[in-house]
Amino acid sequence: MNEKTTAELEHLRGLIDGVDQQLLHLLRKRLDLVAQVGTVKHAAGLPIYAPQREAAMLAKRREEAKIMGIAPQLIEDILRRLMRESYLNEKDVGFKQIKTDLGSVVIVGGKGQLGSLFQQMLKLSGYQVNILDKDDWQQAESLFADAGMVLVTVPIAITCELIREKLTKLPKDCILADLTSIKTEPVKAMLEAHSGPVVGFHPMFGPDVGSLAKQVVVVCHGRSPEKYQWLLEQIAIWGARIVEAEPERHDNAMQLVQAMRHFSTFVYGLNLCKEEADIETLLQFSSPIYRLELAMVGRLFAQSPELYADIIFAQQASQHAISDYLDNYREALALLKRGDRNEFIKQFETVAKWFGDFAPQFQRESRIMLQSVNDMKTN
Ligand SMILES: NC(=O)C1=CN([C@@H]2O[C@H](COP(=O)(O)OP(=O)(O)OC[C@H]3O[C@@H](n4cnc5c(N)ncnc54)[C@H](O)[C@@H]3O)[C@@H](O)[C@H]2O)C=CC1
Numbered sequence: 137m138n139e140k141t142t143a144e145l146e147h148l149r150g151l152i153d154g155v156d157q158q159l160l161h162l163l164r165k166r167l168d169l170v171a172q173v174g175t176v177k178h179a180a181g182l183p184i185y186a187p188q189r190e191a192a193m194l195a196k197r198r199e200e201a202k203i204m205g206i207a208p209q210l211i212e213d214i215l216r217r218l219m220r221e222s223y224l225n226e227k228d229v230g231f232k233q234i235k236t237d238l239g240s241v242v243i244v245g246g247k248g249q250l251g252s253l254f255q256q257m258l259k260l261s262g263y264q265v266n267i268l269d270k271d272d273w274q275q276a277e278s279l280f281a282d283a284g285m286v287l288v289t290v291p292i293a294i295t296c297e298l299i300r301e302k303l304t305k306l307p308k309d310c311i312l313a314d315l316t317s318i319k320t321e322p323v324k325a326m327l328e329a330h331s332g333p334v335v336g337f338h339p340m341f342g343p344d345v346g347s348l349a350k351q352v353v354v355v356c357h358g359r360s361p362e363k364y365q366w367l368l369e370q371i372a373i374w375g376a377r378i379v380e381a382e383p384e385r386h387d388n389a390m391q392l393v394q395a396m397r398h399f400s401t402f403v404y405g406l407n408l409c410k411e412e413a414d415i416e417t418l419l420q421f422s423s424p425i426y427r428l429e430l431a432m433v434g435r436l437f438a439q440s441p442e443l444y445a446d447i448i449f450a451q452q453a454s455q456h457a458i459s460d461y462l463d464n465y466r467e468a469l470a471l472l473k474r475g476d477r478n479e480f481i482k483q484f485e486t487v488a489k490w491f492g493d494f495a496p497q498f499q500r501e502s503r504i505m506l507q508s509v510n511d512m513k514t515n
């Protein structure tokens with residue numbers, strides 16, 4: 137590089153640094169304003185996530201960006217990232233407490249992953265929370281005595297037995313709820329064990345979400361919904377979307393959404409392990425989509441084997457979904473072995489048609505994710 141180029145670049149980079157510093161000041165200003173919004177929402181008990189406001193604001197900024205010759209997706213990416221930051225920050229203010237005369241909440245299994253998250257959210261909303269973990273049963277009677285709600289969040293394999301054996305003497309008006317990943321059996325067990333209000337939840341997220349904004353919580357009604365309506369409002373204030381489902385419908389969906397998917401991810405990892413694949417090499421030769429896929433597979437193995445074993449083994453019927461997958465795999469492999477390229481293309485087209493408009497929609501969505509994956513590269 138000659139001296140003139142170096143000087144020109146230095147000058148321009150200095151100007152860019154200045155603009156970036158102005159951006160930092162603007163970001164500070166925006167975060168402060170959003171914090172004020174958080175305080176107002178907290179006082180009024182409004183949900184931290186306002187989908188209409190968010191969509192309208194993004195649409196406006198995209199329009200304005202277009203007029204200014206800025207890619208609309210750029211401002212959308214920036215604003216979405218900023219909004220995520222704001223949702224995380226809203227935890228600092230806490231949340232409005234919807235039910236002020238509940239008594240205490242007892243979280244059975246509260247030292248665990250999901251139990252800790254819900255303990256945090258309930259405490260941030262002003263509830264008094266007591267933990268009853270595996271070595272605390274000698275305190276059960278006194279903890280349950282003034283409990284307004286008992287929330288069960290122990291490993292799936294012991295959930296129903298624990299409910300049936302240990303949660304039969306709760307106060308009459310106490311709400312009995314759970315967070316188990318399957319719903320039919322736990323809801324049934326809760327209804328049998330307790331004559332008061334019963335409700336089943338399945339948070340469709342792991343403990344590392346940061347904020348509940350935009351996360352989904354499935355609710356399966358058990359008994360006396362009017363007694364726990366406040367809890368649904370409380371969860372909505374945390375930003376989550378409540379999806380109502382019959383326990384059986386939920387569990388049917390989980391056979392594909394969780395059991396089949398986790399099992400195939402497990403086999404994918406098992407295969408890489410048995411093949412003694414070199415992960416460094418895989419990464420070196422990865423397209424962004426493969427990098428993302430590897431991250432999703434690796435992520436499973438960073439979590440609890442018991443949790444995933446329980447999810448996969450919980451429902452007999454999941455075996456059908458998994459067996460069907462194996463059959464389809466075998467048939468597709470046979471097609472490959474006999475070199476039937478035309479049939480492969482024909483089946484590909486059939487599946488593409490079946491995906492319909494979702495295929496291009498998923499392509500657009502994944503493109504944005506892949507660009508983020510690429511942004512994160514450091515070398
Ligand atoms: N971890 C996750 O990503 C999600 C978990 N869930 C559900 O949440 C529930 C709990 O899962 P995690 O928090 O991941 O499990 P975890 O293993 O982290 O926590 C379970 C807790 O239960 C305690 N425990 C075990 N036996 C007990 C007993 N007899 N009495 C009292 N406490 C006992 C354990 O000491 C532990 O603190 C499960 O039903 C799971 O399906 C639901 C959605 C996501």
Ligand SMILES: O=C(O)C(=O)Cc1ccc(O)cc1
Pocket residue numbers: 316317339340341342343435
């Ligand atoms: O974080 C992940 O990878 C998860 O898949 C979390 C998870 C685990 C179990 C559930 O029932 C729901 C969500």
